Amino acid sequence: MVSVGLRGKLAPSLKGRGEGLGQHRRGRTPRVTVHQRRNLKMNTTFIQNRYKTLPCHGSYHMRIKVNMQRLNTSLRQPKRLIVTAALLAVAVVAAACSGGKTAPDFTLITYHGQETLGGETVQFSSLLGKQPVVLNFWAGLCPPCRAEMPDFQALSQKYQGKVLIVGVDVGPFSGLGSEADGRKLVQELGITYPTGTTRDSTVTRRYEVLGMPSTFFIRPDGTIQHKWLGFMSRKDMEEQAEKLLKASGESS
Numbered sequence: 001m002v003s004v005g006l007r008g009k010l011a012p013s014l015k016g017r018g019e020g021l022g023q024h025r026r027g028r029t030p031r032v033t034v035h036q037r038r039n040l041k042m043n044t045t046f047i048q049n050r051y052k053t054l055p056c057h058g059s060y061h062m063r064i065k066v067n068m069q070r071l072n073t074s075l076r077q078p079k080r081l082i083v084t085a086a087l088l089a090v091a092v093v094a095a096a097c098s099g100g101k102t103a104p105d106f107t108l109i110t111y112h113g114q115e116t117l118g119g120e121t122v123q124f125s126s127l128l129g130k131q132p133v134v135l136n137f138w139a140g141l142c143p144p145c146r147a148e149m150p151d152f153q154a155l156s157q158k159y160q161g162k163v164l165i166v167g168v169d170v171g172p173f174s175g176l177g178s179e180a181d182g183r184k185l186v187q188e189l190g191i192t193y194p195t196g197t198t199r200d201s202t203v204t205r206r207y208e209v210l211g212m213p214s215t216f217f218i219r220p221d222g223t224i225q226h227k228w229l230g231f232m233s234r235k236d237m238e239e240q241a242e243k244l245l246k247a248s249g250e251s252s
Helices: 034-052 068-073 079-096 143-158 179-189 234-247
Strands: 107-112 121-123 133-138 164-169 195-197 214-218 224-229
Touching: 107 164, 107 179, 133 143, 133 234, 143 164, 143 179, 143 234, 164 179, 179 195, 214 234, 224 234
Parallel strands: 133 164, 164 195
Antiparallel strands: 107 121, 107 195, 133 214, 214 224
16 A cells, blocks of 8 residues: 555555666666657656546545656656656556545544544444544555644634544554554544544455545535545545535535
8 A cells, every 4th residue: 555645646656667768877877868758758747637637626635647747858757657656646646536435334443533533442423423533544654644744733723613633543454654643643643633543454444445634525425425535635635524513514
């Protein structure tokens, strides 16, 4: 699983050498031939056009662009791998756009917010029915997760009593931290909205969590209205919260 960074870029760097692209030497930029430049431009056009056809591309910060000038001057990675990464990002967004499904149930073991949730161990389904829920999957060693959590904290305070924010640490299933790492992050950032983890290793598959962080906007009846893959800004959070309230028949 990958973490999706502040602008939706795939976080892990792609290291290696592409066939036919020449040998990369320390301190030198791989030479881009006319043929490679033309192929790269064609692939870039395909990526951008494919991105525009996605049903909710406007909601995502997966700005899949290949800057030709940067590639020609300072790129240190093989061009073929960069194009592959961009195509992968398109596939990730395409898979994450769909909504309308019922949120799967799972057991939540709380780190914080037992008073709000009604116990140290609760079923997620028990949180539905009263108000909309924003379900955020995160991990203790996920940099973009850390970056957006203070804004979720602010969101929970702004919409207190109207929208329930719940953060679920899936670091142990994503390779991005242990339960101890998750608890440490919550404490370090001073997070007070309900957070916890689950021992159900199928939860990421059932929710189709393809990258970290991932956020689900869920109506009171359990219907997933919207999925968001990657980092969310404060503005994005509030826009989606307002849409969720409106779809749930409530107002801010």
